Amino acid sequence: MARRWAPWLALGLLVVAVVVVAAWPSSSGSDAQRIRALEHEFKCPECQGLSVADSEAPTSKAIRTDIRARIAAGQSDAQIRQAYIDRYGESILLKPQQDGLGLVVWVLPVLALGLGATGIVFAMQRARREPRLHPTEADEDLVARARTR
């Protein structure tokens, strides 16, 4: 019985772990770490697919200076993030936010992968328990005759 429910328990734990990791607020490190993390989090507004950290565009340089000033002024990462979302919209973030619809984008692929893997495990267990081909009487007879030769 316990063996039967073990995969479901494992799946449940996987889902809970994914949700907790996705929803957990980012830990606050040193100022330098926070600056580096935020610079990599924001997209350069005048480039294609480059982070503020990787861009030498004037706007990126200005954002880097502004992030440092805001952190020095005591603003939290969430406040800084929100200030930029207010001005530029969600598109300023290189990755979707990990809440609301953004959380769905993070969780669904992992959930699909977990469920798919569980399905495969169940299918393999079943295949091991129940052989796909059952020998007919004619098959048994054929094998018996072959053995007596």
Added chain:
Amino acid sequence: MKHPARVAAILAGVCVLAFAVVLAVNVGNDPSEEARTSELFGKAAPAFDLPTLDGSRVTLDGLVGKVVVVNFWNTWCAPCQEEHPALKRFYARHQNDADFAMVGIVRDDTRAAVRKWVAAEDIGWTIAIDPDSLAALDFGTRGQPETYVISPGGQIVASKFGAATVPELETMLATGRRS
């Protein structure tokens, strides 16, 4: 449960389908399209208090009651250079309007280069310098040139990313006057 593998496969399929729906919905939101729309549209314009090229200061508070055209630019930016004849024609038409003000905010340039450009081009509107590009960030600019129109009540009512033409500037000004 009789067929756990089948149930898991169906659930996985549902997840994949839901993910596809989320992707499909977001594919419709063209990021470049989003980038052409100011997030500040309809909101209060960011306050600014900037040094001008002639040594004084310009503040948004000091322009309350007027339609304010704010143009972000740099001398080294080719589209800004292309836009300037249109700005000059537009300004010449409205410079004597009591309800009109125009401010050119230099995002990232040297004072010397700006001074030289303004003198050569005989620019009459207020030119402000934006140290550290903070005003540019407050307006959510994505480059230059960018033009914003602020209503007499202080709201951003129109914006243009890229070089604006005279008809576009006139339309934006009319929007500001109606607001």
